[in-house]
Amino acid sequence: MSKVDALLAKAQQERESGYRAKALRMYEHICGRCAREFSGKRLSELTVHHRDHNHDNNPADGSNWELLCLYCHDNEHQRQVDLHYQKEEAAGQKSPQQTFKGLAGLAELLAKK
Template identity: 55%
Template sequence: MGQTFRPRRSGKPAEKSQAELDEMVRRMRGEQSASGSYREQSLKIHGWICAKCGREFDLANLHLLTVHHRDGNHLNNPPDGSNWENLCVWCHDDEHSRGVLGDYLNDGESRRK
């Protein structure tokens, strides 16, 4: 019938040694545990409530509460929680889309002048 799309492969992917794979797994586990620890800290410090809309969370829906880094730097995780705010997924999405929308609108303004 119709043709199917199959991407071309430019060759065989480079195989990684066992040592490289072990290092990759160690690094990924370290990043995972580090990200989990600051989330747990933020939940303890700021509570199970969205800082923007005030929605309260419980164990059943706690996965919908995220940690937003105020300065945008995910590596800046002070133990006092001063760079974090707990936001529900909807408010977190809104927070990040506002910057994109603002940049888009400001770029349009500069073109009109």
């Protein structure tokens, strides 16, 4: 890992530990989606989700945060990715094209036999 990468990782960790610690003090240790409770070693599975998806928006009152477990947090971000592609398709923009065709040439191979 380069020095720049190490510095960036350290800065991100410090920023996250600051608002994560605040959020854990402010809110019950329960996932905001699936309502699972977390304590002890499993508390590390509880993450801070930024409602507006802006990690630099960290108001002191915690109004942009919610605690989500790892699974619900990943699900929330995947929903945002899906929504982004749906909007592109609705606007007529090109979506990523499939380039690999696993069965390409199968008809030719079957015809040879």
